[in-house]
Amino acid sequence: MGQRLAILDDYQAVAYDYAPWAELANDGVDVTVFTEPLADAVDALRDFDMIMAMRERTTFDAGILRQLPKLKLLVTTGMVNAAIDVRAAGEQGITVCGTGGSPAAAPELTWALLLAFARNVPFEDRRLRSGHWQSTVGFELSGKTLGVLGLGKIGSKIARYGKAFGMDVIAWSPNLTEETAADAGARKVSKEALFREADVVSVHVRLSERSRALVGEDELRLLGPEGVLVNTARGPIVDEAALLRGLNEGWLGGAALDVYDVEPLPADHPLLTAPRTVLTPHLGYVTSQSYARFYGEAFEDVRAWVRGNAVRVLSS
Numbered sequence: 001m002g003q004r005l006a007i008l009d010d011y012q013a014v015a016y017d018y019a020p021w022a023e024l025a026n027d028g029v030d031v032t033v034f035t036e037p038l039a040d041a042v043d044a045l046r047d048f049d050m051i052m053a054m055r056e057r058t059t060f061d062a063g064i065l066r067q068l069p070k071l072k073l074l075v076t077t078g079m080v081n082a083a084i085d086v087r088a089a090g091e092q093g094i095t096v097c098g099t100g101g102s103p104a105a106a107p108e109l110t111w112a113l114l115l116a117f118a119r120n121v122p123f124e125d126r127r128l129r130s131g132h133w134q135s136t137v138g139f140e141l142s143g144k145t146l147g148v149l150g151l152g153k154i155g156s157k158i159a160r161y162g163k164a165f166g167m168d169v170i171a172w173s174p175n176l177t178e179e180t181a182a183d184a185g186a187r188k189v190s191k192e193a194l195f196r197e198a199d200v201v202s203v204h205v206r207l208s209e210r211s212r213a214l215v216g217e218d219e220l221r222l223l224g225p226e227g228v229l230v231n232t233a234r235g236p237i238v239d240e241a242a243l244l245r246g247l248n249e250g251w252l253g254g255a256a257l258d259v260y261d262v263e264p265l266p267a268d269h270p271l272l273t274a275p276r277t278v279l280t281p282h283l284g285y286v287t288s289q290s291y292a293r294f295y296g297e298a299f300e301d302v303r304a305w306v307r308g309n310a311v312r313v314l315s316s
Helices: 021-027 041-045 062-066 086-091 105-118 121-129 153-164 178-183 191-197 217-223 240-249 288-306
Strands: 003-007 029-033 050-053 073-076 095-097 145-149 168-172 200-203 228-231 254-257 277-279
Touching: 003 021, 021 029, 021 288, 050 288, 062 086, 073 288, 086 095, 095 288, 105 121, 105 153, 105 200, 105 228, 105 254, 105 277, 145 153, 145 191, 153 168, 168 191, 191 217, 217 228, 217 240, 240 254
Parallel strands: 003 029, 003 050, 050 073, 073 095, 145 168, 145 200, 200 228, 228 254, 254 277
Antiparallel strands: none
């Protein structure tokens, strides 16, 4: 009897455009693609031997993994996935493999969000289509101060983008050194100073128990009624309730967001009607170049494992 592979959360129905999944039939693998979020992951996946997860769209914690006794291979796009308990998977005999990704996708989306907010692009687009010409006055990034929260691979790119646009760039992360900051064209400051001095703060730390709610009401109030928060990292890094209060009460200038506490964002979520926001549906990694690598290497992971030679294995 052959093995079954589930490809999850293919929202755009493009999985077969980026990898030759049909070829797995030669290895006795039957492929099923899910194009909608799973209402009950355990019920939907209990009969699958292999699962390919797209980023963190579906959670695989220890409790869920224990209810999937047939599962032997779990492939995630990217080499880190906070939604997968890799240790629990290993204890259950499940091999977890990853893929590479695009280093440009998330930084470019971050800058697109910031520019869209600064020049009111979504609003002006809607107004123009309804017959109105020039409704708002935007602001220039040149001369503003950009605060980068987390100066890793993505944050460093954002710092350089800011310099290219004539911004003064400051940065903070728990282990940041002055030398590392300077290499990215930034000046190291304290976390408090970052939010007090910046006109724009862009979030680029990794989600962990230490970084959950790292940006709370105190930080947002320091950013102030003219300040803008950009978050393309992970939703729970920012205290969502505080963010909403700041937007609705007017003591925060605005927010440009690609990530949320709950994804997909529910249709009645208050962020959808919050003022001074630009929102996108977690598009940071959604590019053709990124998908080519995600799906292409995920296909390689599955085929290699089926043939007894697992590649890009993740450890806890």
